[in-house]
Amino acid sequence: MTTIIGLCGSLRRGSFNLMLLHAAADAAPAGTSIEIESIREIPLYDGDFEAEHGSPPSVDRLKRRIAGADGVLIVTPEYNGSMPGVLKNAIDWLSRPPSDIGRLFRARPVALMGATPGRGATALSQAAWLPVLRSLGMRPWFEGSVLISEASTVFDRNGRVIDAAVQNRIRTFVEGFATFVEAQRGSRLVAAPNVTAGSPSNHDQPRPPFPNLSLSPLVSASSDPSPAKS
Ligand code: FNR
Numbered sequence: 001m002t003t004i005i006g007l008c009g010s011l012r013r014g015s016f017n018l019m020l021l022h023a024a025a026d027a028a029p030a031g032t033s034i035e036i037e038s039i040r041e042i043p044l045y046d047g048d049f050e051a052e053h054g055s056p057p058s059v060d061r062l063k064r065r066i067a068g069a070d071g072v073l074i075v076t077p078e079y080n081g082s083m084p085g086v087l088k089n090a091i092d093w094l095s096r097p098p099s100d101i102g103r104l105f106r107a108r109p110v111a112l113m114g115a116t117p118g119r120g121a122t123a124l125s126q127a128a129w130l131p132v133l134r135s136l137g138m139r140p141w142f143e144g145s146v147l148i149s150e151a152s153t154v155f156d157r158n159g160r161v162i163d164a165a166v167q168n169r170i171r172t173f174v175e176g177f178a179t180f181v182e183a184q185r186g187s188r189l190v191a192a193p194n195v196t197a198g199s200p201s202n203h204d205q206p207r208p209p210f211p212n213l214s215l216s217p218l219v220s221a222s223s224d225p226s227p228a229k230s
Contacts, residue, residue: 002033006037082124113148113170117151
């Protein structure tokens with residue numbers, strides 16, 4: 001059985017994103033289970049609390065669930081053109097201490113979906129997650145997309161998807177991601193050891209946004225006012 005942990009970035013009872021996550025779970029193909037986990041009990045990250053008590057039980061529980069799964073499906077609202085703070089906070093807790101990043105996140109398959117009653121379809125929120133996934137060394141699946149706009153016309157009162165075309169899109173997305181997760185199962189265990197994200201030795205240090213692109217030549221070129229003399 002392939003297990004995918006589904007996380008919703010909204011705590012709202014009538015959340016469209018939770019409806020979308022349930023629709024995704026219902027569309028999982030045979031042999032794949034999407035298991036929905038709540039972030040409701042996770043407190044605000046506080047470094048002092050962490051130093052005194054370690055991580056809270058709600059965080060430890062979610063860590064165990066993710067560590068025992070094969071992939072993660074993030075279903076995200078968009079707040080002010082970015083990701084919701086509650087879910088970013090949960091991911092931040094999960095990434096502590098940095099020595100846990102490797103086993104929880106590194107090379108772990110992840111996909112993004114999102115729904116909004118507005119017209120932007122969570123495109124900005126989904127894009128805002130990308131640096132976070134990169135920082136954690138996750139393995140995002142980009143071969144499909146589910147970006148739902150005008151969500152109040154997409155779901156009925158019971159949270160079911162009304163439109164057959166949207167339902168098909170969700171099913172196609174979930175099937176594609178499940179196939180990817182299944183294919184990554186073996187390779188995750190032998191993920192390249194030189195992946196910088198997730199390494200406890202460097203995760204608390206400032207890093208350039210893209211490790212393969214060194215910014216220093218640009219800086220030194222512009223900081224040298226004297227042209228080369230012949
Ligand atoms: C929003 N909403 C919103 N929607 C959007 O498409 N783009 C945005 O930038 C924002 N910004 C925003 C900020 C804040 C603080 C709130 C509370 C809301 C609207 C948002 O999409 C709407 O509340 C959704 O219903 C939230 O998702 P759930 O709870 O339905 O899953």
